[in-house]
Amino acid sequence: TAFLRMARKKRATRGTYSPSRQEMCGSRVEMNQVMKPPPEERLI
Amino acid sequence: ALPEVTPDEELLDLASQYTEDSVKIVRIDKTNEPLGATVRNEGEAVVIGRIVKGGAAEKSGLLHEGDEILEVNSIEMRGKSVNEVCDILATMNGTLTFVVVPSHYESQKLSSKDSVMHVKAHFDYDPDDDLYIPCRELGISFQKGDILHILNQDDPNWWQAFREGEEDQSLAGLVPSKSFQQQREAMKQTIVGETNNREKSKKGKFLCARKHYKKEKKKALYNANLSDECDLEQILTYEEVALYYPRANHKRPVVLVGPPNIGRHELRQRLMEDTERFAAAIPHTSRPKRDGEFDDVDYHFITRAQFEADILAGKFVEHGEYEKNYYGTSLDAIRSVVNSGKICVLNLHPQSLKILKHSDLKPYVVFVAPPSLEKLRQNYAKMGASVKDEELKDIIEKAREMEDNYGHYFDMIIINSDIDKAYNELVKEINILEREPQWVPAFWLKNDAN
Numbered sequence: 001t002a003f004l005r006m007a008r009k010k011r012a013t014r015g016t017y018s019p020s021r022q023e024m025c026g027s028r029v030e031m032n033q034v035m036k037p038p039p040e041e042r043l044i
Numbered sequence: 045a046l047p048e049v050t051p052d053e054e055l056l057d058l059a060s061q062y063t064e065d066s067v068k069i070v071r072i073d074k075t076n077e078p079l080g081a082t083v084r085n086e087g088e089a090v091v092i093g094r095i096v097k098g099g100a101a102e103k104s105g106l107l108h109e110g111d112e113i114l115e116v117n118s119i120e121m122r123g124k125s126v127n128e129v130c131d132i133l134a135t136m137n138g139t140l141t142f143v144v145v146p147s148h149y150e151s152q153k154l155s156s157k158d159s160v161m162h163v164k165a166h167f168d169y170d171p172d173d174d175l176y177i178p179c180r181e182l183g184i185s186f187q188k189g190d191i192l193h194i195l196n197q198d199d200p201n202w203w204q205a206f207r208e209g210e211e212d213q214s215l216a217g218l219v220p221s222k223s224f225q226q227q228r229e230a231m232k233q234t235i236v237g238e239t240n241n242r243e244k245s246k247k248g249k250f251l252c253a254r255k256h257y258k259k260e261k262k263k264a265l266y267n268a269n270l271s272d273e274c275d276l277e278q279i280l281t282y283e284e285v286a287l288y289y290p291r292a293n294h295k296r297p298v299v300l301v302g303p304p305n306i307g308r309h310e311l312r313q314r315l316m317e318d319t320e321r322f323a324a325a326i327p328h329t330s331r332p333k334r335d336g337e338f339d340d341v342d343y344h345f346i347t348r349a350q351f352e353a354d355i356l357a358g359k360f361v362e363h364g365e366y367e368k369n370y371y372g373t374s375l376d377a378i379r380s381v382v383n384s385g386k387i388c389v390l391n392l393h394p395q396s397l398k399i400l401k402h403s404d405l406k407p408y409v410v411f412v413a414p415p416s417l418e419k420l421r422q423n424y425a426k427m428g429a430s431v432k433d434e435e436l437k438d439i440i441e442k443a444r445e446m447e448d449n450y451g452h453y454f455d456m457i458i459i460n461s462d463i464d465k466a467y468n469e470l471v472k473e474i475n476i477l478e479r480e481p482q483w484v485p486a487f488w489l490k491n492d493a494n
Contacts, residue, residue, distance in 0.1 A: 035231065038201075041082035041093040041179035042130040 067114065070106040070142045079133070079140075080215050081107055082179045083126050090121045090129050092147070096182065097195045097204050097216040109198075110147025117141055161194040162287075164483060166280035166452040169219065176228070177218060178202060184210075184217030188451060191285065191483050192219060200224070225281040233279075280452050284486040288406070290478050297378055297388035297405055298474060301397065301450070302412035303442040306420070307460045308391055311412060314467050315389050315474075323386040325377035328354070331369035344377070362396040375403055387474065394450040401453060406488055408477055410470065411454045414443050415461035423461070455482075 072079060080099015083090050092111045101107045113121045113129075117140055121129055133140075171183020186192060186207055195216050196204035201224040204216040220228070298315075302308045315322045326340065330348040339345050346354070351370040355363060363372025373390065381388035382405065390407075392400075400407045414420050417436055424431045447454075456473055460466040 035176065035228070037175050038178040039084045039086075039093075040126060041084045042126040043078050043080075043082050043096075043179060043181045044130055044133040 066146065068111075068144050068146050070104070070144065071139050072100055072104045072106060072142065074100060074133075074137050074140050076137055077214060079107075082182070083113065083129050084178075085126050086112075088123050090124060090126065092144075093178065094199065094202075094204075098214050107142070107144070108147050112145040112147075114143040114145060116143075161197070162285050162483065162486075163192050163194060163222075163282035164285045165190045165192055165282055167225070171218070174220075176224075177220075179218060182215070182218040184219060186219070189454075192282070194219075197221065222281045226279050229279045229281070283452070285483040286486040286489045287481045288484040288489060289481045293385070294382060294406065295385065295387040296408045296477060297382065297390055297400075299390045299392055299397070299400065299407045299409045300412055301392055301394045301409060301446070301454075302460075303414060303439045303446065306412060306414045306439060306443075307463050307466065308412045310463060311460070311467055311470060312389050312391050315470070321387060322389050323381045323384065325373050325381055325388055325390060327371055327373050327377065328360075328363075329369060329371050331367075331371075344374075358399075361390075361399055362392055375399075375405065378405055394446055394453065397450060397453040401485070404491070406484060408474075408482075409453050409455050410473070411447065411451075411457045412466070413447070413457055413459045414440050415459050419461045 078099065079101040080096040081101040082093035082096070084093040085091070090113045092107055092109055092113065094109055095102045095107060115121055116133065117136065119132060124132075165186050166188060168187050170185045171177050171180060172185075174183065177183045184205065184207055191208035192205045193208065193211065194203045194205045199221070201221050202218045203221045205219045206213065206216055300308050300312055316324060326342075326344055328344045328346055328351065330346060330351045333339060333343075333345045337343070348370065351363075351372070354360060354374070355370075355372070359374045359376065360372040361375055361378065363370060365371075373392070378388050378390065397407075397409060415423075417433070417440060420436050420439065421431075421433070424436070447457075458466050458469055
């Protein structure tokens with residue numbers, strides 16, 4: 001049971017991905033180059 | 045009362061204090077609710093970030109994205125942080141007088157369309173976990189399968205939306221746009237894939253892996269916007285849906301999918317007892333007809349060569365080989381049940397769902413899921429069957445994998461902890477299908493000739 005729980009937890013943090021698909025047509029963009037958190041907005 | 049621009053002397057006096065080419069004075073009535081605009085800092089300036097659907101700011105049409113707010117009711121805003129601005133505005137109500145420097149591109153913004161797009165979400169989203177949401181207060185959470193009404197797509201990264209069932213909220217919320225979510229997921233996969241590749245080459249098993257990887261990197265730099273990456277379509281984000289009204293002459297086939305040995309076949313058998321209402325599709329087979337069997341009643345009996353030709357022609361939703369004979373269910377067989385005015389009940393492998401979805405049959409897909417391990421064990425004990433825990437765990441694991449891989453095809457999930465309860469739940473749902481409109485993939489209706 002402990003193993004199952006551990007495996008499930010691992011899955012939960014990794015989401016779905018397919019390594020083979022990734023190898024076939026991987027997109028490689030540097031994460032921080034495109035993804036900058038936007039300036040904070042507040043609601044008025 | 046509608047807010048209005050009043051060029052009275054007091055206001056002209058106010059405006060004359062500013063040296064900017066053009067300042068604008070607008071008045072908006074505010075209640076205790078937010079006006080429905082966001083502000084962001086640009087250096088010292090306080091600038092309108094977005095106008096939210098449903099709020100007083102939007103309805104007035106007087107504030108625009110990019111407008112700089114100089115003062116509100118004579119309180120100077122320049123130099124204040126957005127948090128301070130937010131706190132000040134929260135305490136104000138009644139008529140607010142804004143002095144703003146209008147945005148240069150406001151005229152373009154007027155052109156935004158007013159049409160609503162409806163989507164089904166294929167991922168879970170929690171704004172509290174999202175580093176990238178521009179305004180946390182406006183974020184709305186949703187889960188796989190939720191219907192979202194998208195009201196505004198002006199921002200390419202953040203859509204304004206209502207979640208179905210919560211349309212009574214006055215202000216729309218923010219959800220990641222389709223392209224933003226796709227990009228984010230593609231990048232997540234890249235990072236995981238990269239780690240994966242590195243681990244492989246460390247082991248020394250894939251000597252060519254590195255070379256290959258470099259080539260890919262180069263390629264990606266040329267299309268950094270990811271627009272023509274082949275896996276984008278496979279990243280599940282949103283699916284456009286439309287309302288489908290039940291039709292007497294087209295009963296949607298009910299498809300049961302799920303792991304084996306948890307009562308899926310029993311559910312189907314129970315439904316089929318009502319022969320007036322339900323029917324099975326007649327399968328094809330390449331095995332010879334036996335005594336007492338009738339062609340086109342028990343099976344459509346065809347030759348092996350014909351069967352293979354039909355497979356190649358894509359006529360089967362699913363097929364397999366058993367004791368050297370082919371068996372399969374064809375789209376035509378399902379269609380003829382639909383045409384007879386009955387509800388076709390199908391037990392299929394989830395792999396068939398893609399074909400079915402892209403046919404004209406409009407299937408309703410029910411995932412029959414196992415209950416907890418404990419409950420499953422009890423159910424087997426009741427039937428007098430002794431099954432090892434390992435096998436039960438295997439069933440549960442299979443169900444979880446199916447949900448991961450095919451969950452976006454499901455219309456309904458039934459947890460079969462008690463067969464009577466599950467059956468009643470299913471019948472209730474089928475009754476609703478015949479009475480009430482449902483959200484279906486939008487392309488089903490676009491392709492509809494009728």
